[in-house]
Amino acid sequence: VFNHKKHPKYRQFPCPPGFPIIGNLHQIGELPHQTLWKLSKKYGPVMHLMLGRVPTVVVSSSDTARQVLRVHDLHCCTRPSLSGPRELSYNYLDIAFSPYDDYWKEVRKLCVQELFSTKQVHSIQPIKDEEVKKMIDSIAESASQKNPVNLNNKCLELTVSVVCRTAFGVSFEGTVLNSDRFNKIVREALEMLGSFSAADFIPYVGWIIDVLTGLQGRRERSKRDLNAFFEQMFDLHKEGKKEGNEDFVDLLLRLEKEEAVLGNDKLTRNHIKAILLDVLLAGIDTSAITMTWAMTELARNPRVMKKVQSEIRTQMGNRSMISFEDMDQLEYLKMVIKETWRLHPTTPLLLPREAMSEFDINGYTIPVKTRLHVNVWAIGRDPDTWKDPEVFLPERFMDNNIDAKGQHFELLPFGGGRRICPAIYMGTTMVEFGLANLLYHFDWKLPEGVEVKDIDVEEAPGLTVNKKNELLLVPEMRRSCG
Numbered sequence: 001v002f003n004h005k006k007h008p009k010y011r012q013f014p015c016p017p018g019f020p021i022i023g024n025l026h027q028i029g030e031l032p033h034q035t036l037w038k039l040s041k042k043y044g045p046v047m048h049l050m051l052g053r054v055p056t057v058v059v060s061s062s063d064t065a066r067q068v069l070r071v072h073d074l075h076c077c078t079r080p081s082l083s084g085p086r087e088l089s090y091n092y093l094d095i096a097f098s099p100y101d102d103y104w105k106e107v108r109k110l111c112v113q114e115l116f117s118t119k120q121v122h123s124i125q126p127i128k129d130e131e132v133k134k135m136i137d138s139i140a141e142s143a144s145q146k147n148p149v150n151l152n153n154k155c156l157e158l159t160v161s162v163v164c165r166t167a168f169g170v171s172f173e174g175t176v177l178n179s180d181r182f183n184k185i186v187r188e189a190l191e192m193l194g195s196f197s198a199a200d201f202i203p204y205v206g207w208i209i210d211v212l213t214g215l216q217g218r219r220e221r222s223k224r225d226l227n228a229f230f231e232q233m234f235d236l237h238k239e240g241k242k243e244g245n246e247d248f249v250d251l252l253l254r255l256e257k258e259e260a261v262l263g264n265d266k267l268t269r270n271h272i273k274a275i276l277l278d279v280l281l282a283g284i285d286t287s288a289i290t291m292t293w294a295m296t297e298l299a300r301n302p303r304v305m306k307k308v309q310s311e312i313r314t315q316m317g318n319r320s321m322i323s324f325e326d327m328d329q330l331e332y333l334k335m336v337i338k339e340t341w342r343l344h345p346t347t348p349l350l351l352p353r354e355a356m357s358e359f360d361i362n363g364y365t366i367p368v369k370t371r372l373h374v375n376v377w378a379i380g381r382d383p384d385t386w387k388d389p390e391v392f393l394p395e396r397f398m399d400n401n402i403d404a405k406g407q408h409f410e411l412l413p414f415g416g417g418r419r420i421c422p423a424i425y426m427g428t429t430m431v432e433f434g435l436a437n438l439l440y441h442f443d444w445k446l447p448e449g450v451e452v453k454d455i456d457v458e459e460a461p462g463l464t465v466n467k468k469n470e471l472l473l474v475p476e477m478r479r480s481c482g
C-alpha cells in the first residue's frame, strides 16, 4: 500500500483521519456522495481516503473533474477490478466494467454503431409512441377517479417496457416472464453491482466476510437468474415467438452468426449476455429516475411547473399525441431536465476509475492503482460554480451553452472522457419524450392534506440514486382549449 508519508517527494494529500485496516470505511455511510461532499468542504476538492486497504481519491469541483476526465483521462480511464461486476459481467465482458483495453474499445464501438446510434434511436420511436400512449391511458383512468398516481412506478414501468421491447422484442404484460419476476432479477442485480463487498477493500481475508454475510451466495444466485433470463430470451428468438422488428437480441445473434470479432475474441453468447446486462442495468433506471426527480422538483416548484406546461401546451396546441419531432421546440423543458440533473444526477459518483500511470492534480501526485471518484453530486451544489445552488432554477441555463454531454465539467450527469455514457442520445430522448407527455396531458395536484413543503427529496441508497419515498400526485386531465 502506498504511504505518502514515507515518500517525501510527494505533497501530503488532505485526508480525513481513519482507523487501521478499515481506514475511512466507517465514515462513508449509506449515501457516500453526501458524506464525501461534506468531507470535501473541510478537506478540499482533491481528497484522499483509505477505503479499507484501497487508496482512493475523490474530486469534487468542476476544475478537478476537468483534470481527471479531460487532461488526465488517458492515465485513469480503466475500471478497478470489483467482485460484484466480475461475477455478473462474465468476467468483464460488458462495456461498463471492462478494463481499458482493446476489447473495451471494440465492444464499445460495436454498441455505439449498432445499438445506441441516432438511427437506432429513431427506429425505436414507434415503440416509445405506443408505450407512452399506454402510460397516458392508464393515468387518464386514475384521473377520472381522482386517484393519486405513484410516479416512481409509472416512470419505471415506461422505461422497462421501452427497453425490453427494444432489446428483447418482448413486452412483459402477462407474457413470457411476468414483470414482477423480471423486476426482481433486475433489482437484485443492481443491488449486487452496487453492494459493498469486503473482498474489494480488504485483501486476502475480505472474501471470507462475503461468504459469511451471504453476499457471495446472493451474487451467485443473481448471476444464475440473469443467465436463465438471457437463455430464455435466446430460446424465444429461436422459436420466432417475439414481436416486432429486429431487436438487440436479433441483431447480436446475427453478428454472432456472421462471426463478428471483438479484439482477439469471436463474439459469443457470453459476450452478448454481458452487453445485454449493461442495457438492462444502465438503460432502465437512469431515465426513470431522472423523470421521477424532475416531477418531484416541479411539484415542489409550482412556478416552474406552470411555466414548463405553458411552453409545451402553447407549442403543441391541441393534439392527441406529441411527436418526437416536437421535442426540438421545447427549450424550457430542456432547461428543466438539466436543472434536474444538476441537483439529482442519477449516478452521483459516476463509475469508479483507476489510475494506470502516475499523474498530478493540483500538485498532488496520484499513484498507480489509486481508485478515483468524481463527485458529480457535489459539483452540482458547489457555490463557487452555481449561484444559490440549493434553488431549483432552470433559468440559470438560459444565457449560456452549458449542456450535459461531457464538455462542461460543472454538469456531468453522463460522466465525461473516454468512459462517458455511450447512450446519451437514447437516454435524453427517452426522458424528454416521457416528461413532455406527462406534462402536456395532465395537471398535477397534491393529494389531499399534502402541501408543497411536504414533498421530500430523500434519496435511496445505490449505485444509481432514486427518490426514496414514492412521489404521489393526483392527475387532472388537461382541458383542451379549442
Ligand code: HEM
Pocket (backbone or CB within 6 Å): 095, 096, 097, 108, 278, 279, 282, 283, 284, 286, 287, 290, 346, 347, 350, 351, 352, 412, 413, 414, 415, 416, 418, 419, 420, 421, 422, 423, 424, 426, 427, 428, 431
Ligand atoms: C438518462 C439516462 C442515462 C444517464 C443519466 C446515464 C448516465 C451514465 C453515467 C453517469 C455513466 C458513467 C460514466 C462514467 O463513469 O464516467 C454511464 C455509463 C454507461 N451508460 Fe449510461 N446513462 C443513461 C442512459 C443509458 C442507456 C439508455 C444506456 C444503454 C441502453 C446506457 C449505457 C451505458 C453504458 C454501457 C455505460 C458504460 C460506459 C463505459 O464504461 O465505457 N446508459 N451512464
